[in-house]
Structure formats: C-alpha cells, structure tokens
Amino acid sequence: MNTLAMLTTTSVQVLYFAGQTPQGEAATLIWSERTAKLIGRRTDAQYAWSQLRVSPRVGSADRFIALPDGGQLQCADHALLDRLPQESRTEGVVAWLERQWGVALVSVALLVAGLVGGYFYGLPAAAEYIAPRVPMNYEQYLGEQSLTMLDNQALFRPTKLPAPMRQRILDDFHRLRADLPSASRLHLEFREATPAIGANAFALPGGTIVLTDQMALLTQSPEEVSAILAHEIGHVELRHTLRHVLQGSVAALVAATLTGDASGVGLVVTGLPVLLVQASYSRDFERQADDFAFDLLKRRGYSPAVFANVMERLERKRDDKTRKSTAQEQGAQSNPLSFLSSHPVTKERIARARAAAGVTSGN
Amino acid sequence: MPADIDPSSAAASTDASAPSHLLQPASSVTSQSDFQSPSPPISQPTSQSTPPPNTAAESTHGVKLVFRGTAREYFPIWIVNLCLSLVTLGIYSAWAKVRRKRYFYSHTTLDDTPFQYLGKPVPILKGRIIAVAFFAIYWTTTNFFLSTLPWVLLAAAILAPWVVVRAAAFNARYSAFRNMTFDFNGSYWSALKVIYGWAVLMILTLGIGFSWWQQRIKRYMVTHYSFGGEAGEFTATGGQFFFTYFLAGLVMIGAGVVGGGLGFAILATQSRYGIWVGVVVIYAAYLLVFAMIRARLGNTIWNHTRLGAVGFRSTLGVRKLAWIYFTNALGLVASLGLLTPWAVIRTLKYRTENLEVLLQGDLSQFAGGGRTAVAATGAEMGEIFDLDLSL
Numbered sequence: 001m002n003t004l005a006m007l008t009t010t011s012v013q014v015l016y017f018a019g020q021t022p023q024g025e026a027a028t029l030i031w032s033e034r035t036a037k038l039i040g041r042r043t044d045a046q047y048a049w050s051q052l053r054v055s056p057r058v059g060s061a062d063r064f065i066a067l068p069d070g071g072q073l074q075c076a077d078h079a080l081l082d083r084l085p086q087e088s089r090t091e092g093v094v095a096w097l098e099r100q101w102g103v104a105l106v107s108v109a110l111l112v113a114g115l116v117g118g119y120f121y122g123l124p125a126a127a128e129y130i131a132p133r134v135p136m137n138y139e140q141y142l143g144e145q146s147l148t149m150l151d152n153q154a155l156f157r158p159t160k161l162p163a164p165m166r167q168r169i170l171d172d173f174h175r176l177r178a179d180l181p182s183a184s185r186l187h188l189e190f191r192e193a194t195p196a197i198g199a200n201a202f203a204l205p206g207g208t209i210v211l212t213d214q215m216a217l218l219t220q221s222p223e224e225v226s227a228i229l230a231h232e233i234g235h236v237e238l239r240h241t242l243r244h245v246l247q248g249s250v251a252a253l254v255a256a257t258l259t260g261d262a263s264g265v266g267l268v269v270t271g272l273p274v275l276l277v278q279a280s281y282s283r284d285f286e287r288q289a290d291d292f293a294f295d296l297l298k299r300r301g302y303s304p305a306v307f308a309n310v311m312e313r314l315e316r317k318r319d320d321k322t323r324k325s326t327a328q329e330q331g332a333q334s335n336p337l338s339f340l341s342s343h344p345v346t347k348e349r350i351a352r353a354r355a356a357a358g359v360t361s362g363n
Numbered sequence: 364m365p366a367d368i369d370p371s372s373a374a375a376s377t378d379a380s381a382p383s384h385l386l387q388p389a390s391s392v393t394s395q396s397d398f399q400s401p402s403p404p405i406s407q408p409t410s411q412s413t414p415p416p417n418t419a420a421e422s423t424h425g426v427k428l429v430f431r432g433t434a435r436e437y438f439p440i441w442i443v444n445l446c447l448s449l450v451t452l453g454i455y456s457a458w459a460k461v462r463r464k465r466y467f468y469s470h471t472t473l474d475d476t477p478f479q480y481l482g483k484p485v486p487i488l489k490g491r492i493i494a495v496a497f498f499a500i501y502w503t504t505t506n507f508f509l510s511t512l513p514w515v516l517l518a519a520a521i522l523a524p525w526v527v528v529r530a531a532a533f534n535a536r537y538s539a540f541r542n543m544t545f546d547f548n549g550s551y552w553s554a555l556k557v558i559y560g561w562a563v564l565m566i567l568t569l570g571i572g573f574s575w576w577q578q579r580i581k582r583y584m585v586t587h588y589s590f591g592g593e594a595g596e597f598t599a600t601g602g603q604f605f606f607t608y609f610l611a612g613l614v615m616i617g618a619g620v621v622g623g624g625l626g627f628a629i630l631a632t633q634s635r636y637g638i639w640v641g642v643v644v645i646y647a648a649y650l651l652v653f654a655m656i657r658a659r660l661g662n663t664i665w666n667h668t669r670l671g672a673v674g675f676r677s678t679l680g681v682r683k684l685a686w687i688y689f690t691n692a693l694g695l696v697a698s699l700g701l702l703t704p705w706a707v708i709r710t711l712k713y714r715t716e717n718l719e720v721l722l723q724g725d726l727s728q729f730a731g732g733g734r735t736a737v738a739a740t741g742a743e744m745g746e747i748f749d750l751d752l753s754l
Binding site: 015017018019021022023024055056058059060061062064070071072074090091094097098099100101103104107108110111114142145149245249253254257258259261269270272273 | 440442443448461462465466469476477479506508509510540543591703704
C-alpha cells in the first residue's frame with residue numbers, strides 16, 4: 001500500500017463484535033478528521049479517535065480495534081491503524097523491529113557471540129569470582145549430609161583397611177595439605193565401596209575427601225595414594241562443587257530460555273545443550289584439578305608421573321571388568337560417548353601427567 | 364462444505380485489504396460469522412430474519428481451524444524475543460511471552476476470525492518473579508539442604524491444585540474469541556479432591572489406575588471450562604486412556620528388548636558403537652510412543668469434548684506426528700537450534716489444522732458475560748514447574 005492510497009482511504013471494512021454473542025456484524029468504519037463512524041445494518045455509532053485502542057501489529061494477522069463501549073472491531077492490517085491510539089506502545093516498537101531483517105541478522109550474531117563468550121569466558125570467570133566469596137559453612141553442612149546419605153544408602157561400608165595402612169595414608173594426606181589455604185577444612189574418610197563404585201575417590205563439598213578401600217589397595221606406593229589425594233584436594237581448593245553448581249544452573253537457565261519454544265516439539269534434543277555444556281564444564285574442572293595435583297606433587301618432591309601410573313592401572317582394571325574386545329583395544333579415545341563424559345579421556349590425562357613430569361612416555 | 368478454508372479467501376486476507384468475506388455486500392454477510400456459510404456466499408438469502416433454507420437446525424457443520432503462521436514470519440519475532448530476554452537478564456521474557464502468544468493466537472483462525480490473547484506483560488512478570496522465587500527455594504533445597512526436601516515437597520503438593528486452577532483460569536480468561544473471553548471456574552478444594560483422591564486409587568492399583576486418574580483430571584478441567592455461559596462436557600472414559608497407554612507400553616517394551624538386545628549383541632562382538640544402535644532404537648521408540656500418546660489421547664479428548672452445541676473432531680495421525688517430531692529433532696540439531704521457529708510453526712500448524720469444530724444450529728446460544736481479572740502467578744508457576752494439565 002503506497003502513501004497516496006493510504007491518504008485517500010476513508011473507509012475500512014470491519015467485523016463488529018458487540019461481545020454479547022460470538023456472532024459478528026459486517027460494518028464499515030468511515031474516517032473523518034478526528035472521528036470514526038461505524039455503519040452496519042444494525043449499528044450506527046460515532047467515536048472520537050482518542051477513544052479507540054488498536055491491538056499491536058503481529059505478523060500478517062488481522063488486528064482489533066477496541067471500542068469504548070466494550071465492543072470490538074476486527075479488520076485487516078492497514079497503515080491507517082498506526083495513526084490511532086495503540087493498546088501497547090512497547091509492542092509497537094518491537095513489531096517494527098521484527099519487520100527489519102537486518103535486526104534479525106544482528107540478533108542472531110549477537111546471540112551467537114553472547115553464548116560463545118558466556119560459555120567459554122563469562123560464566124567460568126563469574127563462577128570463579130563468586131565462589132571464594134561464598135561462605136564455607138553451608139558447604140561443610142552439605143558435605144556432612146552427602147556422606148550420611150551415601151552411608152545410609154549402603155553405597156559405603158566401614159573401611160576394612162588395616163589401621164597402620166590408614167595411618168600411613170593419613171600422614172601422607174597431612175603432609176600434602178600442610179601449607180594449603182584450605183588445610184583446616186581438608187579431612188580424609190575411608191570407606192569400603194560397593195562394587196558399582198569400586199576403586200574411586202571423592203571430594204565432597206566442604207572439604208571431606210573419601211577414599212575407597214579398593215582405590216587404596218590398587219595403589220602400589222605412598223606416592224600413588226598422594227597423587228589421587230592431590231587431585232581431590234584440587235577440587236576442594238578450587239571450590240569446584242560450588243562452581244559446578246553455579247555454572248551448571250546458569251547454563252540450564254539460559255538453555256531453558258533458549259529452547260523454551262521448542263521444548264514440546266523437539267523431544268529430548270532440547271535437553272542436549274545443557275547436558276553437553278555441563279559435561280564440558282565438568283571435564284574442565286577435572287583438568288584443573290589434575291594441574292593442581294601435578295603442581296602440588298612437584299612441590300612435595302613427587303613426580304606427576306605417579307599419577308599417570310595409577311591412572312593406567314585404574315584403566316586396566318576397569319577394562320578387565322568390561323571384558324575388552326579387539327576393537328576397543330585401540331583405546332578409550334574411540335569411546336563414542338566421550339563427549340557426554342564427566343571426565344576427560346584417561347589417555348589424555350595420563351599424557352598430561354607425563355608431560356608435567358617432563359618424562360616422555362616410553363611405551 | 365463451507366468455504367472458510369478455500370485458498371483464495373486465505374490469500375485475500377494477507378494483502379492490505381480486508382479479508383474477502385468482509386468485502387462482500389453487508390446484506391450477504393450476516394450469517395458468515397455463524398460458521399454456516401455454504402459456498403458461494405453470494406447465494407445466501409439476503410433477509411436477515413429468514414434463516415438460510417439449506418441450514419436445518421439439527422444439521423451439523425464442520426469448520427476447520429486454520430493456522431496462518433509461517434516460519435519466515437515467526438523467525439524475527441522469535442529471535443528478537445530471545446535477544447531482548449537475554450540482554451535484560453530475563454525481565455523481557457514476560458513481554459516476549461505476550462508477543463509469542465499473540466502471534467500464535469492471532470494466526471489461528473476459526474471462520475476467518477483470529478483468536479485473541481489478552482494477557483498483559485506486567486502481571487506475567489510478577490507471576491514469573493514469584494515462580495522463580497519458588498523455583499530458587501526448590502533448587503537450593505535439592506542442592507544444599509536435602510534434609511528439608513520432604514517439607515518443601517509437601518508444601519508443593521499442597522500448592523499444586525492452586526497452581527493448576529489458577530493457571531487454567533488465567534489462560535482461559537485471557538483468551539478470547541469474537542470479543543468473548545473463555546472462563547475456568549474450578550476451585551482449590553474441588554481440584555484437590557480430583558488430583559489426590561484419584562491419585563490414591565492410582566497408588567493402590569500399582570499405577571494401573573493412572574489412566575483413570577488422568578481421565579478424571581481431564582474431565583475436571585474440561586467441565587470447568589466455559590465459553591459464553593456454556594460449560595464443557597467430557598465423555599471420554601478411563602478405558603480409552605488406558606488402551607492408548609497399553610499400546611504405548613507394548614511399543615516401549617518391544618523397543619527395549621530389540622534395542623537392548625541388538626546393542627549388547629554388537630557391543631559384545633564388534634565395537635562400542637553398539638551403544639549407539641541401542642540409543643537410536645530406544646530414541647525412535649520414544650519418539651513413536653510420544654507421538655502415539657499425543658495423537659491418540661488428543662483425538663480421544665477432543666472427540667469427546669463438547670461446548671454447548673459445539674463438538675470437535677480431531678484427526679491427528681500417529682505416524683505423521685512422529686515424522687514431524689523426528690524431522691524437528693533433526694532440524695534442530697543440524698541448525699543448532701536456529702530452525703526452532705520452523706519446528707514450532709509446522710507442529711502447531713499440523714495440530715491446529717487437524718481440529719475441526721462441529722456446530723449444530725447457530726452460535727446465538729453463547730452469551731457473553733463480564734470479564735474477571737485473575738493474577739498470572741498461578742499460570743507462571745504452572746509453566747516453570749511444567750504443570751500443564753489444560754487441554
């Protein structure tokens with residue numbers, strides 16, 4: 001519709017809905033200087049322009065004009081309608097934005113830039129900044145709760161390790177934590193785990209570290225136990241529990257906003273981004289804890305290579321359990337689900353440990 | 364059959380002039396909006412006092428809902444909404460919701476009149492803030508204070524019927540057709556009785572009663588909806604619900620056996636990629652089952668719902684819907700989400716255009732009532748906790 005046509009238009013065909021029944025009456029709205037006349041077969045009314053309210057433009061849909069007496073007119077979108085009082089000013093601006101394809105393109109670019117920047121830099125940096133400023137008390141309380149829960153659910157049983165062995169590990173642990181800022185919070189617990197958990201170690205929120213009997217028995221030297229413990233101390237020292245919760249929930253919140261529209265039509269795939277992002281953050285934390293451990297081990301006079309040794313033994317043990325086939329021999333890197341894993345690929349961790357030790361892998 | 368969905372009339376309404384039926388001489392249009400316009404309209408009697416001779420009072424007219432939204436048109440709306448929501452740290456999302464709802468409503472037309480969304484952003488924002496606060500409490504509890512979780516869940520259980528009732532009321536009262544709003548008048552106690560009374564039965568029957576529980580809830584929702592003083596009627600039985608779930612269960616068990624077996628077989632002999640085979644088979648079955656429940660239950664519910672003289676015919680197909688979901692998922696993954704508007708629009712279009720409104724007599728029996736305001740809090744809580752029990 002060009003400007004000339006707009007100016008010469010003096011009447012608009014409308015459907016008039018009085019609001020008493022869902023039956024409409026075809027009518028004509030005739031414009032003059034400051035008033036509009038509504039002429040139908042049963043209707044003859046006149047309204048001042050200022051009394052009318054026009055619904056916002058949305059796509060190519062018909063628009064509505066609210067009348068002061070509660071009636072309503074439906075009519076096709078028309079440039080003339082923009083000159084009447086609008087029901088919502090903000091929506092008028094947004095409706096204009098929606099019509100500019102440049103805005104849409106810039107929006108896509110902004111969105112992508114914002115998400116990529118937030119994911120790689122903004123969110124981790126924000127969590128790293130906030131985490132040390134959150135009081136420790138609640139985390140310790142949470143850690144106690146988690147341990148009680150794990151004990152109650154029979155995932156853990158009391159340790160069966162001989163007392164001298166436990167004492168030796170505790171001594172190593174105390175040597176490791178000696179001058180760390182978190183030393184007073186760090187605390188070691190021994191538990192025998194169910195076979196499902198097996199050889200493992202956990203850093204609970206607040207500074208409690210749980211070492212399973214199976215893991216203690218898997219190690220072949222005090223240095224190897226220290227390597228495992230140093231990694232878990234890294235999680236505590238770097239406040240990974242809290243940072244994981246912070247980053248994970250913000251990522252979930254953003255993802256929910258982004259995929260909200262598609263949640264009913266995409267099935268499962270809309271949940272995928274959160275899963276991937278959280279797993280990727282989790283792998284980042286594992287790498288950070290590894291780096292922390294390598295550094296701590298070196299400062300205590302151990303070689304990070306012991307970490308590689310114990311990881312290798314752990315990997316062999318797990319593979320024995322899952323009865324490796326020839327195709328799998330090529331290594332864990334071919335695991336098709338590694339991008340969903342919470343831990344980095346073991347081979348990568350072993351290589352990084354050897355690199356940190358300055359020793360190139362001989363085999 | 365009526366001419367309401369013939370392509371020419373749809374095309375005409377997209378240009379700057381009025382929809383085609385509005386351009387006809389006023390004398391011929393009186394019964395246009397009564398869903399009774401046999402084509403061509405010009406053959407209609409010109410006298411308003413005489414009813415059209417070919418329209419006996421007991422005959423039923425079917426009018427299909429038409430969805431006029433397009434992905435091309437919705438894309439900028441979607442992207443602008445997202446951008447402004449992220450930039451304002453979520454505050455704009457209330458305005459975005461109005462905009463989105465308005466788009467979907469006003470491009471859904473019945474007999475050439477669009478539906479209207481009347482929700483206002485500020486009440487929605489208030490509702491959202493309250494809902495987010497509740498969600499924060501829930502989140503903090505599950506993450507940090509697990510021992511108090513039972514109390515929070517108890518509070519949520521007490522609150523749930525209120526959320527259901529308020530959400531339905533908000534959605535109904537801020538939805539309008541032809542200048543008349545819908546209504547929902549369920550009360551807290553009545554909702555509580557239906558939700559928990561029948562839930563007890565479900566637990567006692569070890570879950571088999573789920574279908575009957577769901578059927579009672581749907582019946583409760585439908586019969587408390589109204590339009591123009593006419594309340595909904597609901598005649599679907601729990602047995603019909605059960606049959607759909609039974610079929611879905613069979614498919615899922617079959618897929619579990621086939622997918623699991625195949626996956627383990629490949630895993631044992633060849634490679635870890637057996638996991639993928641299992642995942643793909645189970646996902647395909649999940650897709651099919653989801654589409655099955657959506658289509659079959661949707662059809663059951665609509666085909667057994669009446670609103671005064673208005674009945675409905677829903678003709679959703681399981682395979683077609685499963686195909687739409689499947690291609691949506693592919694498109695969303697391949698485009699990293701940029702095809703969201705396309706996926707949303709085509710799904711909505713299919714679902715809308717498989718719904719037909721059946722009318723006996725004319726619409727004059729619906730009488731408009733006054734409007735009542737209702738806070739958006741319930742609706743927003745329902746949305747954030749995914750507590751959608753409406754139609």
